Amino acid sequence: MKQIIHITHPLVQHKLALMRQKTVSTSSFRTLLHELSTLMAYEITRDMPLHEVEIETPLETTTARMIDGKKMVFAPILRAGLGFLDGMLDVVPGARVGHIGLYRDPETLQAVEYYFKMPSSMHERDVILLDPMLATGNSAVAAIDKLKTLHPRSIRFVCLLTCPEGIAAVHGKHPDVPIYTAAIDRGLDENSYIVPGLGDAGDRIFGTR
Ligand code: URA
Numbered sequence: 001m002k003q004i005i006h007i008t009h010p011l012v013q014h015k016l017a018l019m020r021q022k023t024v025s026t027s028s029f030r031t032l033l034h035e036l037s038t039l040m041a042y043e044i045t046r047d048m049p050l051h052e053v054e055i056e057t058p059l060e061t062t063t064a065r066m067i068d069g070k071k072m073v074f075a076p077i078l079r080a081g082l083g084f085l086d087g088m089l090d091v092v093p094g095a096r097v098g099h100i101g102l103y104r105d106p107e108t109l110q111a112v113e114y115y116f117k118m119p120s121s122m123h124e125r126d127v128i129l130l131d132p133m134l135a136t137g138n139s140a141v142a143a144i145d146k147l148k149t150l151h152p153r154s155i156r157f158v159c160l161l162t163c164p165e166g167i168a169a170v171h172g173k174h175p176d177v178p179i180y181t182a183a184i185d186r187g188l189d190e191n192s193y194i195v196p197g198l199g200d201a202g203d204r205i206f207g208t209r
Contacts (some may be wrong), residue, residue, distance in 0.1 A: 002171045003178035007043050012036060016160065016172050016182045020198045026207035028081060030083065033132070033205065036160065036182065037087025044128055044158055044180050045092065048072070063184065070124040073098050077143050078115065081130040083205040084158065088128065096125070100146070102139045109192070111142035122150035129155060132201040134162035136192050137169025144174045156180060161203070163187050 018024060019032045050065040065066030074089065075098040076082045089095060119125070125145055134140055140157055147155055157170060158180045163190050170179060185194045193199070203209040 001095055002169060004171075005041055005043065005178055005180045006184060007182050008041065009039060009043075011051060012039050012182050013040075017162075019204075020196070021200070024204075026204065029204045032084045032161070034087040034090075037084045040084075040089050040158060040180065040182065041088045041091035045072075045157055048126065062077075069126065070121055071096050071119075072126045072128060073119060073152070074124070075100055075127050075129045075143070076169045077102055077120070077129065077131040077139055080132050080202040080205060082159075083132060083201065084130040088130070098127070100129075100143045102142055104138070109136070109138065111139040113142065113146065118147075118150060122147075122152045125152050126154045127152045127156070129157045130176075131157075132160040132205075133194055133197075134159040134170065134181065135188055135194050136164035137166040140166070140170050141173050144170070144177055148174075161185055161194050162198060167196075 015032045015036045019029055026072060049068040051068040052063050053066050055064050071094050072092065073096045074085055076085050078099060079102040096119040098118035099115060101114055102111040105112050128141055131140060137143060144155060155177050157177050160181065161183050162181045170177060170194045185197055187195060189195050
């Protein structure tokens with residue numbers, strides 16, 4: 001319960017340091033995020049349950065192990081979560097993809113859902129929820145609230161950066177959801193940006209600043 005998995009692998013930390021720099025171009029930012037997501041996919045799937053299958057090698061019959069259950073679901077929170085998706089799919093090409101559209105109400109700062117589409121049989125699937133920045137935690141909590149109405153087998157939350165406020169918000173409401181992150185930053189500024197952070201992840205991925 002209340003698991004936070006800080007991925008400290010040197011390759012992950014090195015690429016994250018490059019991405020944080022304000023001089024990095026949109027195309028390099030996107031490429032680095034793609035590379036980072038493939039590396040993070042290994043950590044995120046590390047404890048996926050396996051089951052034994054009987055297979056035929058060219059020489060004999062043997063028992064091997066394969067990931068158990070129906071295909072897992074990558075669920076990016078639009079739009080920045082999309083930046084994580086292709087790298088994850090490189091590693092798990094058979095995964096299904098569910099989309100969650102949320103925007104922040106400018107008055108209340110609460111997350112409002114505008115799109116939600118998941119595959120069938122969610123109760124048999126493990127969901128990997130993707131959002132590069134876990135800041136206030138409002139979007140993450142709203143996304144997990146909604147996902148839980150479909151009773152998936154498990155939910156993991158994956159971000160690049162978070163901060164104590166984001167972790168407290170998610171684990172305050174959903175202590176059963178592990179958070180995978182490449183960094184835990186100092187906190188939030190007055191505009192709810194993570195500091196030192198990397199700026200607006202969506203703008204940096206899509207070049208919309
Ligand atoms: N979303 C971002 O893109 N960046 C932050 O720092 C916080 C939320």
